[in-house]
Amino acid sequence: MTTADFTVVDTPIGPFTAIAAADGAVLAAGWTADAENLRQLIHSRLRPADLRRRDSLGAVSTAIIDYHGGDLTAIDAIPVRQHSGEFLTYAWEVLRKIPAGEPVTYTEYAALSGRPAATRAAANACARNAAALFVPCHRVLRIGGALGGFRWGLDAKRWLLDHEA
Template sequence: MDIADQKREVKSVKSIPIISDLVKDYFDGDLTALGGVKVRQPGAEFSQEVWKAMRKIPVGKTWSYADLASRAGSPNAVRAAGTACARNLIAPIIPCHRVIKTGGALGNYGYGLEVKDWLLRHEGALK
């Protein structure tokens, strides 16, 4: 799948054009462009911890949902970590696409598995 086939364009928002530029830079190959963007979204305390932990997943790497739960401070809360991934409103800034199942399967992704696969290949996490 070619991500260009998605027919979505990055649109500038007058109040935050820098974000649009950074998203464009990311898709143009600057894989670290989104790393410094400060964000906050509404959610439960554990979801906040999960989203903070996700921001620490290096470009080109993946963590399992179990890894994510552990790094968010609750190793037994694997399903809750998955729920936090599903509720992430600001992908790929909070890179939920870098979270996969323990066995290596991609798991779910709100924008579809083809997009998740493309993002991971774009970042070099999959060959």
């Protein structure tokens, strides 16, 4: 893939950028206005050589706006494309099935991903997720409810969890 489209949407947390392939699948997304930095998060097999800014990415932009406006399921039908090994790919699919307002611990997430003893691997899946929001890694917490980490900052993670509660 040579060129992918991106857009920046204003949200209550700050600017949110999404990069999408020609077929509309999200390749990367997060609370930043720096599309080039976001492009670097995309696996080298999928990473576009160039980015083209658009005012809107259609359904992707609508989902971002609707989610932040209160429709917590708006992101569910948007296709996502990430590349990695078998476990990470499956773990990202599992993240998409964790319902809004029902966060899980890293230990619970590891079990849901089929590797109950692999809490660190589950945390790694969250850390390597390039498509934040659409693959909602913010829904995974430490035991006891501590936030843990989040590429886009703990204030953003807290806002998302409160928004979904």
